[in-house]
Amino acid sequence: MLFCAVLGATGLVVVLGANVVASEKSVPTSKAEIALSFAPVVKKVAPAVVNVYASRTVQERRRVSPFFNDPFFRRFFGDQADQFAPRSRSRVQSSLGSGVIVSADGTIITNHHVIAGADEVRVALADRREYDADIILKDERTDLAVLKVRDPDGDFPVVPFANSDELEVGDLVLAIGNPFGVGQTVTQGIVSAVARNQVGVSDYQFFIQTDAAINPGNSGGALVDLNGRLVGVNTAIFSRSGGSNGIGFAIPANMVEVVASAADDGGIVRRPWIGTSVQPVSSDIAASLGLERPNGVLVTRIQDGSPAERAGIRVGDLILSVGGSEVDDPDAYGYRLATKKVGGETSFEVLRDGEAFTVDISLERAPETVARDTREIKGNSPFTGVQVMNLSPAVAEELRMYNEFSGVVIADIQARSTAAYVGFKPGDIVVEVNGVEVEDTKDLAKLTRKRQRVWNITFKRDGQLRQVSLR
Incomplete structure (x- = not known):
C-alpha cells in the first residue's frame, strides 16, 4: 500500500569534508573519514x-432522526417541527x-496533496517564526504547489536547485521533514534508483527513490545532496504499516x-507539446528493429501540422533521447519533455x-x-448528465489524454445521472x-434530442473501441 507522506520542513545533505570537490565521489577509506559529520550541510539547509x-x-450535517419525516410527528408539531431538526455544523x-524555501522573497515549494482544498495555510520556519502564506500555484499533475509568504519581514534562507x-x-x-509531527528531523541514506515509475502519485512517473527514512509528515520536504542543494521534494513512501520501510x-x-x-x-505551468503519441518498445519490437535490447519509445501517431511532423518525424520512428537524455519508456519520454520550457527547440x-x-x-504550447x-447534454438519452467538448491538443492536454487528438470527449459527468x-x-x-x-x-x-427505443452507441475508451446497445 502506498502512503503519501507529509514532511516537516528541514534542510538535507551534508558535505563530507571541505576538501571534497563537487565532481569527486568516493567512499570512506579510513576511520577519520567515517567520523566526518553531516552537521555542516544540515546547518546550511535546515x-x-x-x-x-x-x-x-x-460543513457536516448531523444525522436526521426518521421522526422528522414522519407524517404523524409533523402533524402533531406542525411547522414547529423544523425548529427541532438538526442543523449542519x-x-x-x-x-x-x-x-522548501527556494527564493529569498519567501517562495516555497510543497506537495499539492499537503494543501489540497485548504482555506488557510501557515508556515513555520526552523527559527520558530511563523507566517501566513498564499497559494500561488497548484499543479495536481506533478503533485506540487507553490506558496508565497504573506507580509515577509526580510529575506529568507533558500535551498539552491541541483541538476x-x-x-x-x-x-x-x-531528507529533512517533520515526521508524525514530532519536529524537524534529518535522516540520511543513499539514492536507491533515479527513474522509478508506477508510483501512482502524479502524472509524471519519474521519481528518485531513496532509503533515507521518510514517514508521514515528510511530504513536501527537501532531499538534498552533500553540497546542500535540492535534488528532490519528498512526496511518498511505500509502506504496509504507515511507517518507513526504507x-x-x-x-x-x-x-x-x-x-x-x-x-x-502567471501561475500556470505551460508544458511543451510536439504532437506525438508513443508506446513502449517490447522485446519483440526490439527484435524486429534489429536492436540488441528494448530501448527508446516508438512513435505511433503524429498530429497533422504539429512540430514533430514539421521536423520530419514519422510513424514508426524510434526516439532514443530527448535533449541528450536517454528515454527508455513513455514515462521517461513524458518527463523529459515536461522539464523543457515552451519556446525554442530541443x-x-x-x-x-x-x-x-x-x-x-520546436517546443510549443498545445x-x-x-x-x-x-455542452451539457440534457433530455432523455443515455448521455443525460454529461458535459462534452470537442477534442483538440489543448483540451487533450487539460484532460490528460496524451494519445488522442480529435473527437467528442466526455469531460465530466453529473453524479447520479443517467450517464x-x-x-x-x-x-x-x-x-x-x-x-x-x-x-x-x-x-x-x-x-x-431524438427519442429512440434502442440506442446503439460506439465509443472509445483507453484507445479501444467499445459498443453498447441500450433500451
Whole structure:
C-alpha cells in the first residue's frame, strides 16, 4: 500500500569534508573519514525547510432522526417541527506537511496533496517564526504547489536547485521533514534508483527513490545532496504499516524548478507539446528493429501540422533521447519533455531503418485547433448528465489524454445521472450514435434530442473501441 507522506520542513545533505570537490565521489577509506559529520550541510539547509500547516472548513450535517419525516410527528408539531431538526455544523480539517524555501522573497515549494482544498495555510520556519502564506500555484499533475509568504519581514534562507539529472544511484542524500509531527528531523541514506515509475502519485512517473527514512509528515520536504542543494521534494513512501520501510520517493529537482518558475509566469505551468503519441518498445519490437535490447519509445501517431511532423518525424520512428537524455519508456519520454520550457527547440535522437540521426524540434504550447464548444447534454438519452467538448491538443492536454487528438470527449459527468448509471466515464470519446458518426458536440446534442427505443452507441475508451446497445 502506498502512503503519501507529509514532511516537516528541514534542510538535507551534508558535505563530507571541505576538501571534497563537487565532481569527486568516493567512499570512506579510513576511520577519520567515517567520523566526518553531516552537521555542516544540515546547518546550511535546515533554516530553509519549513513546516506547512493547512486547514479547511467543512460543513457536516448531523444525522436526521426518521421522526422528522414522519407524517404523524409533523402533524402533531406542525411547522414547529423544523425548529427541532438538526442543523449542519462546521468542522476544521487540518493537515501537516513540509516545504522548501527556494527564493529569498519567501517562495516555497510543497506537495499539492499537503494543501489540497485548504482555506488557510501557515508556515513555520526552523527559527520558530511563523507566517501566513498564499497559494500561488497548484499543479495536481506533478503533485506540487507553490506558496508565497504573506507580509515577509526580510529575506529568507533558500535551498539552491541541483541538476537532478546528475544524481546517480549510490549518492548520499539527506531528507529533512517533520515526521508524525514530532519536529524537524534529518535522516540520511543513499539514492536507491533515479527513474522509478508506477508510483501512482502524479502524472509524471519519474521519481528518485531513496532509503533515507521518510514517514508521514515528510511530504513536501527537501532531499538534498552533500553540497546542500535540492535534488528532490519528498512526496511518498511505500509502506504496509504507515511507517518507513526504507523506500521513499522524491520528485526530481528539475521538475520542481519548472513548477517553481511557473509561479512567476502567471501561475500556470505551460508544458511543451510536439504532437506525438508513443508506446513502449517490447522485446519483440526490439527484435524486429534489429536492436540488441528494448530501448527508446516508438512513435505511433503524429498530429497533422504539429512540430514533430514539421521536423520530419514519422510513424514508426524510434526516439532514443530527448535533449541528450536517454528515454527508455513513455514515462521517461513524458518527463523529459515536461522539464523543457515552451519556446525554442530541443534535440531528439531518432532511429529509422537502422540509421540514427538527430533532429531539432520546436517546443510549443498545445493548440486549440477547434473550438471546444462545451455542452451539457440534457433530455432523455443515455448521455443525460454529461458535459462534452470537442477534442483538440489543448483540451487533450487539460484532460490528460496524451494519445488522442480529435473527437467528442466526455469531460465530466453529473453524479447520479443517467450517464453515470449507464457507466460512461470522463475521457470516453463518443464515435457513433445509432449509425451516425459524431463529429462535434453539436452533432451529439442534435442526436440526443431524438427519442429512440434502442440506442446503439460506439465509443472509445483507453484507445479501444467499445459498443453498447441500450433500451
